[in-house]
Amino acid sequence: AGLNLGERKAKAEKMFGLMDVFLKNDAVSLQKDILDHVEFTVARSRFNFDDFEAYQALAHSVRDRLIERWHDTHQYFKKKDPKRLYFLSLEFLMGRSLTNSVINLGIQDQYADALSQLGFDYEVLAEQEGDAALGNGGLARLAACQMDSLATLDYPAWGYGLRYQYGLFRQIIVDGFQHEQPDFWLNFGNPWEIERVHVSYPVKFYGTVEEEVLNGKTCRVWIPAESVEAVAYDNPIPGYGTRNAINLRLWAAKPSDQYDMESYTTGDYINAIVNRQKAETISNVLYPDDRSYQGKELRLKQQYFFVSASLQDIIRRFKDLHNNFDEFPEKVALQINDTHPSIAIAEVMRVLVDEEHLDWSKAWGIACKIFSVTIHAVQPEALEKVPIDLLGSVLPRHLEIIYEINYCLMEELKKILGQDYDKLSRMSIIEEGAVKCIRMANLSLACCHTVNGVSRLHLETLKTRVFKDFYELWPQKFQFKTNGVTQRRWIVVSNPSLCSIISKWLGTEAWIRNVDLIAGLREYAEDPDLHAEWKNMKKVNKMRLAEYIETLTSVKVSLDAMFDVQIKRIHEYKRQLLNILGIIHRYDCIKNMDESDKRRVVPRVCIIGGKAAPGYEVAKKIIKLCHVVADKVNIDPDVGDLLKVVFIPDYNVSVAELVIPGTDLSQHLSTAGHEASGTGCMKFLMNGSLLLATADGSAVEIAEEIGAANMFLFGAKVDEVPALREKGTSLKGSLQFARVVRMVRDGHFGFKDYFKSLCDTVEEGKDFYLLGSDFASYLEAQAAADRAFVDQEKWTQMSILSTAGSGKFSSDRTIEEYAEQSWGIEPCKCPF
Numbered sequence: 001a002g003l004n005l006g007e008r009k010a011k012a013e014k015m016f017g018l019m020d021v022f023l024k025n026d027a028v029s030l031q032k033d034i035l036d037h038v039e040f041t042v043a044r045s046r047f048n049f050d051d052f053e054a055y056q057a058l059a060h061s062v063r064d065r066l067i068e069r070w071h072d073t074h075q076y077f078k079k080k081d082p083k084r085l086y087f088l089s090l091e092f093l094m095g096r097s098l099t100n101s102v103i104n105l106g107i108q109d110q111y112a113d114a115l116s117q118l119g120f121d122y123e124v125l126a127e128q129e130g131d132a133a134l135g136n137g138g139l140a141r142l143a144a145c146q147m148d149s150l151a152t153l154d155y156p157a158w159g160y161g162l163r164y165q166y167g168l169f170r171q172i173i174v175d176g177f178q179h180e181q182p183d184f185w186l187n188f189g190n191p192w193e194i195e196r197v198h199v200s201y202p203v204k205f206y207g208t209v210e211e212e213v214l215n216g217k218t219c220r221v222w223i224p225a226e227s228v229e230a231v232a233y234d235n236p237i238p239g240y241g242t243r244n245a246i247n248l249r250l251w252a253a254k255p256s257d258q259y260d261m262e263s264y265t266t267g268d269y270i271n272a273i274v275n276r277q278k279a280e281t282i283s284n285v286l287y288p289d290d291r292s293y294q295g296k297e298l299r300l301k302q303q304y305f306f307v308s309a310s311l312q313d314i315i316r317r318f319k320d321l322h323n324n325f326d327e328f329p330e331k332v333a334l335q336i337n338d339t340h341p342s343i344a345i346a347e348v349m350r351v352l353v354d355e356e357h358l359d360w361s362k363a364w365g366i367a368c369k370i371f372s373v374t375i376h377a378v379q380p381e382a383l384e385k386v387p388i389d390l391l392g393s394v395l396p397r398h399l400e401i402i403y404e405i406n407y408c409l410m411e412e413l414k415k416i417l418g419q420d421y422d423k424l425s426r427m428s429i430i431e432e433g434a435v436k437c438i439r440m441a442n443l444s445l446a447c448c449h450t451v452n453g454v455s456r457l458h459l460e461t462l463k464t465r466v467f468k469d470f471y472e473l474w475p476q477k478f479q480f481k482t483n484g485v486t487q488r489r490w491i492v493v494s495n496p497s498l499c500s501i502i503s504k505w506l507g508t509e510a511w512i513r514n515v516d517l518i519a520g521l522r523e524y525a526e527d528p529d530l531h532a533e534w535k536n537m538k539k540v541n542k543m544r545l546a547e548y549i550e551t552l553t554s555v556k557v558s559l560d561a562m563f564d565v566q567i568k569r570i571h572e573y574k575r576q577l578l579n580i581l582g583i584i585h586r587y588d589c590i591k592n593m594d595e596s597d598k599r600r601v602v603p604r605v606c607i608i609g610g611k612a613a614p615g616y617e618v619a620k621k622i623i624k625l626c627h628v629v630a631d632k633v634n635i636d637p638d639v640g641d642l643l644k645v646v647f648i649p650d651y652n653v654s655v656a657e658l659v660i661p662g663t664d665l666s667q668h669l670s671t672a673g674h675e676a677s678g679t680g681c682m683k684f685l686m687n688g689s690l691l692l693a694t695a696d697g698s699a700v701e702i703a704e705e706i707g708a709a710n711m712f713l714f715g716a717k718v719d720e721v722p723a724l725r726e727k728g729t730s731l732k733g734s735l736q737f738a739r740v741v742r743m744v745r746d747g748h749f750g751f752k753d754y755f756k757s758l759c760d761t762v763e764e765g766k767d768f769y770l771l772g773s774d775f776a777s778y779l780e781a782q783a784a785a786d787r788a789f790v791d792q793e794k795w796t797q798m799s800i801l802s803t804a805g806s807g808k809f810s811s812d813r814t815i816e817e818y819a820e821q822s823w824g825i826e827p828c829k830c831p832f
């Protein structure tokens with residue numbers, strides 16, 4: 001403040017010259033730090049503190065190191081002033097921070113040493129941390145993986161989102177039924193965030209729009225009626241093998257300082273306070289539906305709240321060093337993660353036109369250069385629509401702006417399409433219908449310079465179905481960037497034994513930053529020494545998983561069995577039901593075998609986990625079905641260790657870190673054309689689990705990388721799906737299918753009435769997700785997996801080839817593609 005632009009630049013330069021590394025990382029310094037934090041941060045005596053307190057002190061000591069790098073990085077960004085990427089997402093599924101941070105900082109061994117001298121076990125302390133679950137599923141975890149890659153690859157990037165008080169609900173299972181409990185993850189404080197009380201912005205809602213004359217020009221002016229304060233909470237994200245640490249800035253809502261004078265003067269003191277408190281509810285809770293939108297007022301307010309605060313922050317940063325908005329697109333790239341933040345487009349227009357007084361066409365030109373969007377869904381019904389009345393009431397000026405954008409769009413389209421009113425109405429941002437709505441996706445399509453799909457197949461679906469009209473008009477906008485996951489979390493953190501094996505056989509740790517090198521394992525895919533180490537690694541991980549299963553469910557499982565896993569959100573299209581019906585078939589076969597046949601059965605532990613959206617009845621019935629089948633199978637003496645069924649409750653990121661390394665076979669069963677990409681499959685692939693999958697989403701590209709012979713593909717292909725739906729021969733298609741559905745229907749596992757409607761969903765003619773027509777092929781793929789498992793050398797070879805072929809599915813590759821093809825940003829590596 002008070003300094004002009006040149007002075008500010010000079011000051012930044014000077015500050016940069018003062019930069020140094022202050023915190024030391026030898027065991028003694030780390031011990032001292034931890035004890036200081038025990039004493040002064042946690043306020044416990046250093047002679048008496050428990051594991052949780054030790055974890056808190058440890059976390060604070062790591063946090064100090066993160067902050068140091070974070071400051072240096074931002075000072076350097078400021079000096080260099082590169083084009084920055086701003087990643088706007090309503091959801092980030094970060095999971096735990098401790099182990100990931102310590103590994104990325106490269107000081108895990110030092111910490112482990114320091115702690116053991118103090119009488120603590122690093123791994124035990126790491127288990128004290130709860131998950132940060134500010135997201136639902138794939139989209140949100142992808143955002144977290146991408147933040148890790150952005151930091152590691154030294155990109156000048158920021159993440160922006162919401163700091164929900166309650167993350168995704170905790171799933172508890174009572175008598176086999178899912179119940180939801182609030183996830184109050186901030187109860188014991190959160191050492192990974194830094195509250196920035198001085199970084200806060202007012203976000204306005206409601207009110208009216210009036211006309212004003214300014215410098216002889218008539219302008220529209222928004223007179224809001226409510227103001228809520230957005231306060232920043234910063235979460236440093238360290239890169240691996242670099243000093244860079246970038247920022248994930250999450251906004252929390254606080255009551256505004258602007259007192260509602262009226263209520264105070266009228267003496268309505270209590271109500272005035274209650275109203276102020278209400279403001280905080282905006283960032284209270286994450287919506288737990290991962291696909292359907294509900295057009296709720298609170299949801300719209302959440303979206304605008306974080307978008308408005310983020311844009312104020314971004315524009316302030318820009319104005320710090322620039323005073324001409326022509327330069328904005330050279331300095332700013334805005335990525336919209338799915339359509340949820342797309343109100344940002346209208347907000348940028350409002351700021352540029354109403355506040356910065358640019359003319360409309362100039363402002364629109366700027367907006368079109370800065371925005372890109374990624375779509376994560378396939379189903380058109382997953383695309384958000386906001387009722388016009390709602391938008392007009394919460395954000396009256398934005399509604400006007402959207403109308404104006406739509407008017408320009410329609411004029412442009414009419415010139416090209418002429419009188420094709422059907423097409424015009426499909427492409428319009430406004431949907432006319434019983435409830436008039438804004439189509440958020442169309443708003444994004446009208447403005448963004450790039451529209452990304454998340455796998456090659458997904459882009460095809462977007463081009464030929466979901467956004468066909470737009471694709472025909474603007475083919476150059478449409479791209480795909482196949483998703484990826486970070487090998488730092490999904491190998492280095494979660495599977496240390498595999499990590500050492502890879503480094504040992506490749507003779508380098510360089511693959512942790514450049515995962516393409518992992519292909520070097522192919523050379524040793526038949527080496528007996530590697531096989532021995534590999535099998536041992538699997539066994540150790542299976543032991544850990546078996547212990548976890550026993551603690552949670554009291555089911556004892558045999559380590560010789562094939563651990564067969566399906567973990568992901570429960571959805572009809574993901575077909576957990578197909579899995580369970582397959583298990584019932586297996587059970588039925590075993591029951592009808594004589595002892596000599598049984599000896600040939602490959603023992604299985606079938607593990608299913610995942611949350612159902614609270615209002616999604618069919619998904620909840622699938623969870624219950626899994627439990628009743630488990631109850632019957634697991635105690636059946638005819639079956640013994642040949643088959644065990646386990647439902648893992650409360651699936652989340654840290655559970656995944658435990659389950660994936662211990663998996664032999666993982667299942668990805670979506671009806672072809674329904675999974676945009678899938679990212680779980682990539683984590684399993686990296687960990688050497690074999691994949692049993694449909695030719696859907698990224699599985700198609702995985703098959704290309706590792707060779708279809710190294711996985712178990714089954715089921716209808718995308719282009720066969722429509723005809724199969726037409727034919728509607730689900731039950732006739734497979735007698736075996738009819739039989740297992742009948743078992744459920746007839747109450748073989750109890751709860752006959754309860755499961756009736758579930759069985760109806762796969763009844764002939766109604767089987768939208770084609771369980772019936774894919775069943776025979778599914779069983780064949782399962783049989784092929786059994787045969788492969790019998791030959792352990794062959795299996796191990798396939799497993800090695802899976803890991804070796806996983807290089808393409810690193811989020812590092814994805815992020816480099818985005819940086820080059822969508823964002824136009826370059827690395828900016830802090831030189832210390």
Ligand code: 8GP
Pocket residue numbers: 136137138139140142289290291338376377382454483675676677678679697
């Ligand atoms: C998911 C897709 O279902 C999955 O195929 C993909 O791999 C992942 O996004 C990352 O691209 N979609 C969602 O999680 C999703 O749409 N969630 C939204 C509403 C919260």
